[in-house]
Amino acid sequence: MCMGLTAYAQSYTLSGTLTAADTQETLLGVTIYAEGTSLGTVSNNYGVYSLTLPAGTYQIIYQNIGFETKRTQINLDQNRKLDLSLAIQNEELEEVVVTEDIERIRMRSPEMSINRLSAKTIKQTPVVFGESDVLKTIQLLPGVTSAGEGASGFNVRGGGADQNLILLDEATIFNSSHLFGFFSVFNSDAIKDIQLYKGGIPAAYGGRVSSVLRIDQKEGAKDRLRFNGGIGAVSSRGLLEGPLGKGSFLLAGRGTYAHLFLKAFDQPNTAYFYDLNTKITLPIDEKNRLLLSGYFGRDVVAFDNTFKNTYGNTVVNLRWNRIFSPKVFGNLSLIYSDYYYGLALDFVGFDWDSGIQNFNVKYDLSYNISEKITLETGVQGTYYSFNPGYIQPLTATSGFNTEQLQNKFAAEASIYLSAKHDISPKLALHYGLRINQFNRLAQSGLLEYVNAQPLAYNPALGIYQQGTALGYFNKAESKQHYTNIEPRFTLAFRQERSAWKASYQRVNQYLHLISNTTSPTPLDVWTPSGRYLKPQQSDQWALGYVTEREKGHSIEAEVFYKHTANRYDYIDGAELVANEAIEQILLPGTARAYGLELLFRKTQGKVTGLAGYTWSRAEQKTPGASADEPGINQGTWYRSAYDKTHDLSLSLSYSHSKKWKWDANAVLQTGQPITYPLGQYEFMGTRVPSFGQRNGQRLPTYHRIDIAATLTPEKQQDKKIKGSWVFGIYNIYNRRNAATISFKQDPETEKNQAYKLSIFGIIPSVTYNIRF
């Protein structure tokens, strides 16, 4: 009978935009629900919300971590618009805040395998050199690791660093690291919020099989001109934001000092980076808003006059938000993104430029149909241009010829439709489909091979050799297209204080990263799928359980299994850089990963923090094309370079007083896989280690503890200009963790020796931060 009543009752929609009370910055991820019901929603990435309820009078509750909860009585006898500001939580009161039903609403959301972090959390996490860092912070979460200390990028659930879709204000970032992974490219001052999807990826995202890391930049304060900045031993940064007409602007910059790694050597060497973030928000009217975002970053590494390496990302994105009606929200994005890599080698005499460019147009629409169903749909078109390398002589006397390696082009179109569907107060679903078509566009210079085999196995010698080229395809034949359908599905089944969740996803990845290392150094070459390289296709199943206890305690557990087809690995000794025919060195294989993740969180009280544990396995199998070929590692499963059986991390934050705050991290991980020699042999007078099974051994266990203390002098606290000190110690007991172990002759004694490379010992840091 109740059901009948609900079905026939008139429904109305409550909608609006949510902002922070002080800066007027829009707030995403705010939970909005009607007290005493199971009906609620979450504000979208632009701070806009739309909640449909049966006609009636409700207590509407707006809740967001770090903000004071707001309660409003609404008589919903017609569609209503309510824009609200939430006040930042007074830190003194943090421990007495009531959370009530907020977590129940969260629990009921079918989204799983997602971690959301606010800029505040990132800033509290102590990291090396005292710079807060997005990538280092997400590596504390279960299921997220890095290939090794100082390695760039991150690995999610046994996936490669190239399998992460990294979006900065919706624009793709191809390289997430500065200075070989010592810093990430994201300036945490300019960041509002990050969301990491390890699984259960909504149909709105596609193109990378492992994860989506979505980073939203701040829009800039609308109330007044504000500044904050910091001066550290290694880097400095500054951010200026304020009102601009009816809108706002943000401009942030960051840089390291040139001596970073090389001060120990008495040489005119430099290694530094800088980056700029900017955003302009311009409301046109009540319903339309323009947002312009930009990022520009460069790394420069130069040794004496012999070598100069410059690389970085550039991103520009223009977005147009439109509120069509209280129920319909749309966003158009026009995105340009590129990654540039340049190298000048004076001692060889040439200059090498390479990169990838990408133009992207997309439209996303959400439609809050009823209290039970919200539809999301969108289209996306991307044009890619790949420059594998342009080589030119540095000087007139250099023997190098000017040469352009064959450029490659591709276009991708996607369309998706998904629904968030509340079946009953206990059961919620989020399901959808994404359809992709990837077109490798015509090019000249694509080789055709005997038996269509770019890689031929020589059974007599037991090695792979380059296939026999027949000549070049004509331009029309060099094209190739792939069409794929990707189902996405998640469900949540809620009980009193806990919920069961399950998800399945299929994702295709059309770009392959050709990198000769286990982690993406800047020497990365992206290459599109085509006649020879098939798209990577991944299926992931996950099952989760989440439970909430009083005082903001929560425990989350998930198990997952992931299978990825067409994961390419390189034949031994492949030459990857400036290779015109990359298909001659790659073998297709299968990757699989499975594991268990546990996360315990405490979000309230004087001591907050999280503890994460992951047990997992990440493996690859690369058989040859036929049964008598050995492929790689005799066609058997071998560990991925970033396989880590156990990964335990702990992050704690303690507010001692208004004056002092303490933060600490502890990390304990299985050492990363490595290949040890089975012996040695002599060739041309050189002692050569003879290697066995790929990744058959492991580095020693990795562990370390970091601490940081923030001092806000009391006399500063009420001043207009607020200053604070951050004192940090990374790796407090100076553990010399092995980044790798290499085997070679001692240059002096010529004896064979194993060498451990450790990158960071104990590193103290001091940063002075200022804000007004």
Next chain:
Amino acid sequence: MKKIICVLGLLLMGCEDPINVALPAVENKLVIDAMLWRNLGQTPGTLEVILSRTADYYDDQVPYVSNATVTLQQFDMIFTAQEDAPGHYYIYNVDIAENDTFTLSLTVDTATYTATESLVLSTPLDSVTQGENTLITGNQVEAVVSLTDRPEPGNYYLMDFGYNNLFVTRDEFYNGNQISFSFFYDKYFPKNTPTPIYLMGVDKDFYTYMQILISHAGRDGGGPFATAKSSLRGNIQNTTNSQDYPLGYFRVVERDSLIFTAVEE
């Protein structure tokens, strides 16, 4: 391009410490280091075959293999090598002409091994001089080498700078041109001592083999930028038992050399 990786690898070399690592059991394999070579533009050449076995990684010596039968076939002529020192087998005055094929055969105990190759031409080493540049740590000796690439595309070269310093290069980006590049010796390179530097023409397969070997030996800078490691197979077959493949390579090369003497700066 390997050189780039070398330089990046050096960036982090300061923090390397020697450690003791227990290693898996030795895999016992025959190692055949066989080179048939002639000097640039001259026909008579020499076959040198060094036979040894794999050894425990930390051993100071590898065991040499004596009393093997080593033969070289050219057309219908078969020459037999003499063992001049333990494990070192030689045939002198072999007439090496372009396009001749040479088959190396070896019998060790009861197993027979063979490989067939033909001559790869080289080009003159134009000059080698001492440069003044150093890399990051500043103790190296720079040798500036100049060569003129052969006019046709697709040439590969192997250089032996002495003291286990091997280097491979290909003409993809400098075809037919004169090219200079620098090689950096470590600080232990002896001063005022004449060192012969060899330039050899090699084929693509041997170039690839040497590139991997140099990387395995940790002489390309290594460190976090190294390629994945696994067993390295050459061009010699075990015709008795193909599963028990030997390590090593048989190549027929032309070579040129110059003497480099570094002076104290």
